[in-house]
Amino acid sequence: MTQQAPANAALPEALDTVLQTKFGSRYTTSGGVRAHHGHDESHFPDAPPQAVLFPHTTEEVAEVVMRCAQYGVPLIPYGAGTSLEGHVLAIRGGICLDFSEMNKVLAIRAEDMDVVVQPGVTRKQLNAALHGSGLFFPIDPGADASLGGMAATRASGTNAVRYGTMRDNVLGLTAVMADGSIVRTGSRARKSSAGYDLTRLLIGSEGTLGIITELTVRLHPLPEAVSSAVCAFPDVDSAVRTVIATIQLGVPVARIELLDALTVSAVNRYSKTTLREAPMLFFEFHGSPAGVEEQAGIVQTLAHDHGGLDFEWASRPEERSRLWAARHDVYFASLNLRPGSRGITSDVCVPISRLAECVAGTRDDIAASGFIAPIVGHVGDGNFHTIILVDPDDPAEIERAEALNHRIVERALALGGTCTGEHGVGMGKQHFLAAEHGENAVRAMRLIKQALDPHNLLNPGKVVPWPAD
């Protein structure tokens, strides 16, 4: 499934030589390494880069960008490779910048509750480094993604309903722009009105406007008390209505996750859990002991009012860990429902008042399609995923799955939602941008891309199609 042209093309010899001289073994054109960097967790065909380079500093990245710009060679930043939308695929060839060796936590400033990290630091690594500080980094997209990648895709995940997304939790960035200039955005102040918000412009730009080489991110105090619970429901609708009531009451729940019955059954098989195979909500509450009790009491009442079948607590840390590990493995558990399959994952997010309607319509679509497609989501934000299981070698089936995905997205847009709550646009969602934002907004995005990257060298072919594309 390799896209032939870029994979087989050689880099300009002079560039190849200078990078080899400068970076030694940290620069490679080995087929194995390139192949490893030519795919992610998406169903898109592999597209390996022409070379892979492991930078150690912002200045090195700037030098590589300038040298590549001389030859018109694209650059593709690479974090942990967990993207679901083809972000890291080198569809125009070019050099992959793998940030796994830029993985230092540079400064923990507990007194300001912020931390400076290199982009290759993963969320688990960061939280390990914070051990004993009384602080944690809450953003949790499931996968152990890198912070650079999470910022680039505006990631969020299970805790976003309480702690926000990467948009809300990055204070500042260092980025290398397409001309090789190094830009520092934001400051360590908690708020600022000093000029255009370059930080937020780079967050979610998926490496197409600048390459993130350093991040300052917010931390949060570890909650004094944490409590988790699961509750089964007679049907998805009752579960969703419990979520809506919880959010509308303003309960500051830390996590509130929906799994449909098929997902729960996949989880039981994959993670050896014994959950009741019914639509289910996973909850987590953070706060003072009294606060957690207060929140949990309200939610338990709401669940009961909406037909919740039971409310099982997991208060011990190891029970909680097991529960959330099972939740995080949903993607792989789902793939396991159909061995050899890949997932085409929808990521719609709608206003909470439309969530029940959106989920119900999506379920109807899935039923009509004949696909196996578990539903799971961060429903407190109105965000849910449909993992459509496809045979990656069957183009006709992929086409049918994409048609299903299209219907799911169209419904979400009609309900005032977005085509992607947290996965990003990459290659898979470009054709929805105009439907979601309108042609004028897409044109404004393209003007920004052309202004900041006039030769289309930074992760070309992602987010906003170039005019010639």
Added chain:
Amino acid sequence: MTQQAPANAALPEALDTVLQTKFGSRYTTSGGVRAHHGHDESHFPDAPPQAVLFPHTTEEVAEVVMRCAQYGVPLIPYGAGTSLEGHVLAIRGGICLDFSEMNKVLAIRAEDMDVVVQPGVTRKQLNAALHGSGLFFPIDPGADASLGGMAATRASGTNAVRYGTMRDNVLGLTAVMADGSIVRTGSRARKSSAGYDLTRLLIGSEGTLGIITELTVRLHPLPEAVSSAVCAFPDVDSAVRTVIATIQLGVPVARIELLDALTVSAVNRYSKTTLREAPMLFFEFHGSPAGVEEQAGIVQTLAHDHGGLDFEWASRPEERSRLWAARHDVYFASLNLRPGSRGITSDVCVPISRLAECVAGTRDDIAASGFIAPIVGHVGDGNFHTIILVDPDDPAEIERAEALNHRIVERALALGGTCTGEHGVGMGKQHFLAAEHGENAVRAMRLIKQALDPHNLLNPGKVVPWPAD
């Protein structure tokens, strides 16, 4: 103090005629109306626009922008005129778009906790419209600013420590771009990764990238319980250290405001309060009755530990209103300390750990300068203001005040902070942008401005200097 050239220049006759025909009395070149729109709350010389137009719809704004673009005539959006940085001054001439007649609350969606408003709606008007809904709009910059203006300057104010700034509370915007195209950004979903964050790019762009004609903003549940308190301290440092301890403990305080002794004395005189004339913190706690009590108990202990002299509660709504009305009148109370003066207002914001150092150094600078300059601030965010009282007709004094302001900003930048936490750049902070963000970041901002407004027609001369400036 009027800048002569633009004020006296006539608009191209054909443009004048077409706008008069189309808009009738909603378009005026009357000297009085122009003069009213030629100044704000800043100390900058008046600069009236060549005409003032009161649009009623987004489409009207688009038409005016297209017609003005034909003639190269600038456009300056105008909300409530409460800017402190000269944002509304027509320093290159042009037409002022006064949004006071676009002041409808278009849709209150209590079930999603969001609201759609026209840009001329003020924060007090919005909260009045929300009466009985159980929801409120928390952003409170003191002045009864318009939501369009607040979005344009990325405003915040007293509640930001708990509820965030306009950056965090705007879900989507409609804006007219420099070519007259209408762009809709964001969606009603709570989060999205769908493309570049045009919403956040427009927020804080001060009318220089697009003219905001509609906003969808987040609402929050009215807290079940609210409690306010004031506490006097032996010195500013003790008060600031109490704030730092509160934030570092993660207490979700809703407001935490510092007034120095001079400010308290100004407030007593202006608002007829009888506060102890010592450095003082104003607190507000939001939550469940138990939650508020818990928060207040922690903060009271912290205040006591840092030498707090007393802790006076204002639990009755009318007491609270009186207290916060006095807080909001600090700017005018301060001007009253020197009749006939104007304020040059610093707006620095630093990491909380550096706040004590920043305030202490600022106080030393003020003492050395001989100026009357009360200090007041949203210290929970690390943000505080110094209101330097100047004789607006004494250029030498203004120069000395600006030198003082410069020293205050330089210190804040050296401590990792920003030159403006919430007032915006306007005309007054442009020369600090490079020092804060670096030349490369300012260049990126200018590239964006040039891409989106190639003829420099949208609020020219604000935020980022044009190359020829």
